[in-house]
Amino acid sequence: MIEINLVPDVKQELIKAQRVRATVISFSILIGFVAIGAVTILAIYVFGVQTIRSGIADAAIKDGANKLTSVQDLSKTLTIQHQLTLLSAMHASKNIDSRVFSVLTAIIPPAPNNVQISTLSVDSSTATISLEGQALNSYAAVEVFKKTIEGAQVKFTDNGSDQTVTLASNVSTGSTSYGEDSTGAKVLRFTMQFNYAPELFSPGSTNLSVVVSNNGNATDSYLGIPTSIFVDKAQDLGTGK
Incomplete structure (x- = not known):
């Protein structure tokens, strides 16, 4: 086809x-x-x-x-819950103020220069300890007490390292006056104030202890003599000697 x-x-x-x-x-x-x-x-x-x-x-x-x-009381409940979440951090960073009793045990001199504390306050904002007390041995006991504080040291461990710092600085005695204690005995009433080392109440300072050294001189004669009595010898005018 x-x-x-x-x-x-x-x-x-x-x-x-x-x-x-x-x-x-x-x-x-x-x-x-x-x-x-x-x-x-x-x-x-x-x-x-x-x-x-x-x-x-x-x-x-x-x-x-x-x-x-x-x-009911929702806002209060929420506030409490928020504060509870902050407790752990606050607890870890708070000062251990109870160590002040260890300080008192270490710095109060033995008899006859012992003192009795009637009022004590710790101001963490200025790192200051203020106290009021009384002493049977009058001014001698107060002077010994002051020098004991000035010579005290704080020993502690921080991050595994043993360290030592001076307990107090700017130790000053305030007003003094005579009075009678509860037994009717004559006592010298006094006030005292000093700045403490920040490591004293720090939670980071472990194994802490307060040691009284008095710069190597712990005799009663040294402790009872005011440091203002002794000074360097004055130079002669015109000779420089």
Whole structure:
């Protein structure tokens, strides 16, 4: 059987191009419908589902807020809970003020120069200890007490290292007056104040002890003599000797 193609080549190319164009247009229309569908679904999710979820969340928040506001003394409860979370840090950083009793045990001289403390206060903001006391041995006992404080040292361990610092600085005696104690005995009443070393009450100072050294001189004659009595020899005028 013999077939004769009566369609010219140009006509065939035109038909082929029309078929390709129709196919492209069909796919374009299909893709357009898919895109429109995707946008529609996304819009429904954003403006529908999300709105519903947001409304549910708002309702839950409002309900929770109403329950909280109905709790009696809520603000006080929250304040206490917040303070409880800070207790550990506060406890770790607080000063160990109870060490002041160890200080008193170490610095009060033995008889006959012993003193009795009636009032004692510790001011951590200025690192100052102030005290009021009385002594049977009058001014001699007060002078011994003062020098004992000046010669005291604090020994402690910090981060595994043994250290020693001077207990007090700026030791000063305030007002003095005579009076009678509860037994009717005549006593010298006095006030005294000094700045203590910050390591004394620090929680970082472990194995702490207060040692009285008096700079190597602990004799009664030294302790009872005011340091203001002895000074360096004055120079001769004009000679420099």
